[in-house]
Amino acid sequence: MGLLDGGRKVSMPSTLNALQPGDAHAFEAGGQRFLYLAPSAAVMAVDDVSAAVLDAISKSPRSSEEIVADLSDRFTAQDIDESLDELIRVRALKRIDAPTRRPPVIVPLTPVPLSTMVLNVTNQCNLSCTYCYEYGDDKIVATENGKQPKMMTEETARASVDFLLRESGSEAHMTFFGGETLLNFRVLRSTVLYATEQAAAMGKTIDFSMTTNATLLSPEVIDFLAEHKFGVTISMDGPPDLQNKFRVFHNGTGSYDVMAPKAKALIQKHRSRPIGARVTLTKDTLDIRRIYNHLTQDIGFWEVGFAPVTASPERPHAIGEEGFERVLAEFRSLAQDYLAAALQNRHHGFSNVRETLGEIHKGASKAWPCGAGFGLLGVSTAGDVALCHRFAGSDDHKLGTVRDGIDRSRQHDFLESHHVSNKTDCQTCWARPLCAGGCYHEAHTRFGTTNQPNLHYCDWIRGWTDTVLQIYGQIAQQNPAFLSQFEDANEAPQPS
Numbered sequence: 322m323g324l325l326d327g328g329r330k331v332s333m334p335s336t337l338n339a340l341q342p343g344d345a346h347a348f349e350a351g352g353q354r355f356l357y358l359a360p361s362a363a364v365m366a367v368d369d370v371s372a373a374v375l376d377a378i379s380k381s382p383r384s385s386e387e388i389v390a391d392l393s394d395r396f397t398a399q400d401i402d403e404s405l406d407e408l409i410r411v412r413a414l415k416r417i418d419a420p421t422r423r424p425p426v427i428v429p430l431t432p433v434p435l436s437t438m439v440l441n442v443t444n445q446c447n448l449s450c451t452y453c454y455e456y457g458d459d460k461i462v463a464t465e466n467g468k469q470p471k472m473m474t475e476e477t478a479r480a481s482v483d484f485l486l487r488e489s490g491s492e493a494h495m496t497f498f499g500g501e502t503l504l505n506f507r508v509l510r511s512t513v514l515y516a517t518e519q520a521a522a523m524g525k526t527i528d529f530s531m532t533t534n535a536t537l538l539s540p541e542v543i544d545f546l547a548e549h550k551f552g553v554t555i556s557m558d559g560p561p562d563l564q565n566k567f568r569v570f571h572n573g574t575g576s577y578d579v580m581a582p583k584a585k586a587l588i589q590k591h592r593s594r595p596i597g598a599r600v601t602l603t604k605d606t607l608d609i610r611r612i613y614n615h616l617t618q619d620i621g622f623w624e625v626g627f628a629p630v631t632a633s634p635e636r637p638h639a640i641g642e643e644g645f646e647r648v649l650a651e652f653r654s655l656a657q658d659y660l661a662a663a664l665q666n667r668h669h670g671f672s673n674v675r676e677t678l679g680e681i682h683k684g685a686s687k688a689w690p691c692g693a694g695f696g697l698l699g700v701s702t703a704g705d706v707a708l709c710h711r712f713a714g715s716d717d718h719k720l721g722t723v724r725d726g727i728d729r730s731r732q733h734d735f736l737e738s739h740h741v742s743n744k745t746d747c748q749t750c751w752a753r754p755l756c757a758g759g760c761y762h763e764a765h766t767r768f769g770t771t772n773q774p775n776l777h778y779c780d781w782i783r784g785w786t787d788t789v790l791q792i793y794g795q796i797a798q799q800n801p802a803f804l805s806q807f808e809d810a811n812e813a814p815q816p817s
């Protein structure tokens with residue numbers, strides 16, 4: 322038995338007390354058994370002795386002596402003892418009377434450098450997507466009552482750049498968002514030029530990305546994005562029948578015919594960074610494989626990421642329990658294609674697998690579900706700084722302004738109260754290193770508060786994490802070199 326992350330073996334005396342399964346998730350891949358250890362977020366290959374030990378206690382707690390006696394015809398007492406010691410040490414086994422450990426809430430005292438700033442350059446959109454969180458019934462920010470300007474001014478955008486470069490380390494990432502981002506291309510362009518100049522003067526590097534619905538991509542815009550090596554994500558839901566179901570202009574006309582040729586033109590011209598699509602899944606648009614094939618083969622996207630719509634359950638497009646089962650089944654099927662490609666060192670563009678694989682390989686163990694509120698901040702059109710772009714402009718979620726900076730005590734309180742150790746249900750969940758309670762915006766939409774873990778989708782999260790763990794286990798055995806791509810990649814937190 323060995324830890325794939327190179328963990329050290331430390332002996333410990335075996336216990337007289339009865340033992341039961343601990344804080345780990347068992348899975349199998351390619352005929353090999355593994356454990357995903359929640360306390361360390363490590364993946365551990367399980368040898369025959371430990372597999373037998375785990376089987377022995379799977380039905381009811383057993384003492385070490387009973388386990389040694391049960392398995393004495395197959396293994397030596399020394400091997401069984403060693404296995405018990407290690408399983409207890411990594412907390413895959415625990416004594417039945419062991420108290421549940423709650424890790425301490427540790428919030429860094431010195432501010433974490435800001436890595437990604439998401440600039441909402443407008444809160445207006447030329448589409449009226451029925452499910453949009455910004456305009457629909459679930460909206461948090463009042464974008465139409467005049468409190469937040471419709472467009473960010475050049476002055477606010479420059480103050481935002483100064484803020485980002487003040488707060489960041491040597492690398493900064495600036496993401497433009499909306500509404501429809503390109504409705505304010507004028508400010509986007511001048512901001513990029515200003516930020517490039519300022520970053521160079523300060524000896525920092527800065528890169529740019531944006532999300533767009535692609536309807537306003539013109540040759541001039543495409544040239545600019547290519548020249549400045551923008552990372553571009555296009556929101557697109559698939560072939561015409563699916564795209565036009567929700568992604569419509571204000572007069573109800575579908576947007577496919579306008580945006581698809583423009584997306585293709587961008588992909589053809591802008592070659593320095595791969596272009597990705599982001600698909601919002603609703604109850605009525607769950608044809609994941611068909612969507613994936615269309616977006617990669619017919620349009621030419623390098624990667625496609627899928628996100629279930631954020632909506633309260635009573636909305637007609639919300640995905641219910643059955644819908645999530647279907648999403649999981651379709652994800653699992655497409656993930657098998659990713660695995661087949663990975664084993665042959667071929668690219669596959671299902672980015673949901675790539676992202677989770679990267680987190681597993683790096684041993685990610687999150688105290689917070691995403692970078693919102695520290696590594697990633699959102700800025701509203703008025704220059705208010707909030708948790709992320711989805712809360713930008715909401716007074717309840719404001720952490721400061723780009724002109725006056727961050728209210729550190731408010732930020733500290735937020736991080737403390739949202740730490741995974743303060744989410745009781747998550748404390749006993751093996752998926753917490755990767756989930757940590759899930760998206761604050763989703764929680765706010767469902768439960769009216771960012772504090773609440775997203776317990777409505779635990780089955781989905783655990784089911785999907787288990788699938789990617791199996792894929793990880795198979796790649797680790799059959800083509801471990803493939804995983805080296807995740808070792809250096811230090812991805813900045815990105816908005817979703």
Ligand code: SF4
Pocket residue numbers: 746747750751752753756757758759774775776778779780782783
């Ligand atoms: S929200 Fe659910 S799946 Fe996520 S860590 Fe908490 S209990 Fe686990």
Ligand code: SF4
Pocket residue numbers: 690691692693697708709710711759760761762763815816817
């Ligand atoms: S996961 Fe949710 S809270 Fe975090 S950045 Fe994305 S939208 Fe914001």
